[in-house]
Amino acid sequence: MILLAGKPCSGKGTQAPLISRKYRCVHISTGDLLRAEMKVGSELGARAFEYVKEGKLLPDDLVISIVKKRIEQDDCIYHGWILDGFPRTVEQAKMLIEEKIIPDHVIILDRPDEVVREWCSGECRSFDASVVMLLLR
Numbered sequence: 282m283i284l285l286a287g288k289p290c291s292g293k294g295t296q297a298p299l300i301s302r303k304y305r306c307v308h309i310s311t312g313d314l315l316r317a318e319m320k321v322g323s324e325l326g327a328r329a330f331e332y333v334k335e336g337k338l339l340p341d342d343l344v345i346s347i348v349k350k351r352i353e354q355d356d357c358i359y360h361g362w363i364l365d366g367f368p369r370t371v372e373q374a375k376m377l378i379e380e381k382i383i384p385d386h387v388i389i390l391d392r393p394d395e396v397v398r399e400w401c402s403g404e405c406r407s408f409d410a411s412v413v414m415l416l417l418r
Contacts (some may be wrong), residue, residue: 282361282362282363282375282384282385283306283363283387283388284363284366284386284387284388285300285388285390286366286387286389286390287390287391288390288391289401290401291391292390293366293390294310294365296390297366300363306362306363307347307360307361307363309351309352309357309362309365310345311348311365311367314347315347316331318347319333322396325347325350329343329347337340341370341372344373346379348367348382352364352382364384
């Protein structure tokens with residue numbers, strides 16, 4: 282079980298699928314999970330949709346419930362998982378621990394602020410994924 286953290290635009294969404302493929306674990310993106318839950322119309326998805334349609338942030342307990350539901354599925358149990366960009370706050374991290382969602386490894390992607398600004402503004406066009414993969418060996 283791997284938790285991937287970093288600033289916005291630090292490359293989490295790029296690196297998580299690469300790490301997932303290399304280690305054959307399940308890539309879990311909270312954004313993808315939320316969209317999937319809303320699409321199938323589950324109880325959690327319906328609750329999430331109410332916040333989304335009002336333009337509000339989802340409460341932490343709802344996001345944790347959705348993440349927990351996913352990591353309890355067979356593919357995550359048998360192959361492990363990489364959680365992409367969550368938790369975002371200390372409170373969310375504490376809630377994960379309370380729910381016994383504890384990664385074996387934590388990877389923090391750290392880019393200088395000026396590179397993050399360039400990346401977020403679209404000025405930066407490439408990122409050397411081999412650097413992260415080298416660190417994982």
